[in-house]
Amino acid sequence: MNFLSYSKINIGLIIGEKRPDNYHNINTVYQELLFHDIITLKRTKAKNSFTCDIKDLDNRDNLCVKAWAIMKDKFGLDGISISLKKNIPVGAGLGGGSSNAAVTLKGVNELFNLELSSPELRDVAIKIGADVPFFIDGGTQIGKGVGDILSKVGPFLDGFILLIMPKIQIKTSWAYGQFKNVLDGKSSNINFGSLINKKNTPFEMFKNDFELVIFPAYPEIRRIKNLLLESGARYASLSGSGSTVFGLFYDEAEAILAKSEFSSEYHSVITRPKTGFAT
Incomplete structure (x- = not known):
């Protein structure tokens, strides 16, 4: 199964006070974009595998791998093959890695018929990274807290x-x-x-x-x-x-x-x- 992993931009981003967990509170508007990576997921009976067309990302630290590991351990799932084709640059502020993780969570949910709701997926997503919960539903959302307190709003950007x-x-x-x-x-x-x-x-x-x-x-x-x-x-x-x-x-x-x-x-x-x- 192929899944599109979309990018995002921030329309305004206010950095608030530092929290006891060493993160900062923020106030931002997340806007998902059509610019995307592609993730292919397949169930396997053999060992798990992950490949990426960017050599530096083709390793166990990739957020796709972390997302799968959490779902595998949580639900006792069998094998999977994950293939990631990158278009979104790394370290660019476009949320590529976070999106990849969220799409892996959603893809595994679909592939293994887990029937998890969006709130349940977001509970898993925040364990991976602050921006990951946004990409569970995407669209246009206001993000507060570390970015995990989300409110959906209607689209306001055109052009x-x-x-x-x-x-x-x-x-x-x-x-x-x-x-x-x-x-x-x-x-x-x-x-x-x-x-x-x-x-x-x-x-x-x-x-x-x-x-x-x-x-x-x-x-x-x-x-x-x-x-x-x-x-x-x-x-x-x-x-x-x-x-x-x-x-x-x-x-x-x-x-x-x-x-x-x-x-x-x-x-x-x-x-x-x-x-x-x-x-």
Whole structure:
């Protein structure tokens, strides 16, 4: 069985206080995108196997393998073959690994007829990573806590999204570690839900706090955002902790023209928001 493993961007990302478990509370809007990896799952009677077309990811630390191990132990499942074809870059802020884990959980649920509900799958997902629960249902959701307290909202993005992905891998743990002091606590209380339900979304209110630490460390990423805005994007932002920067355009022709402004050394993709939720 083949499953599409979609990417995501963050429309605004506020970093809150550090928690006793050393994670930070956040406030963000997750938006799933049509840009995706492909995962193939097959039941086997032999030993388990995992393959990936990216050599560095073809190992037991891959989140697909961790997702399967949890499900196997929890439900006493027999063998499986997992094949992962990557398109989403690693360390790019697009949630590729988290999406792969969530899709593995959902795929195993379907393949083995476990009939787990979305809440039950999310309970498993949070054991793998903070962004994994979002990808159980996908679509457009507001994320709080460490990203695991989720509220579904209606789609509000239209048009085309240009992803510019420099060859820079940023570890989320490093990015969080750069916040030596708690940021303005008031900003974490921004009600993103009320903003996206307005007729004209005030995108200037959707800031990504990671830009405060990523841009000084990687000026190249700041330049990408500036060029997207100069090229006509109605909104541009770092996604997650980066390194991807995205721009939102009204129509495809504008996005194509903007894409031509960037060096071919950058991996760039024009995609669209994925509307609706997984069923």
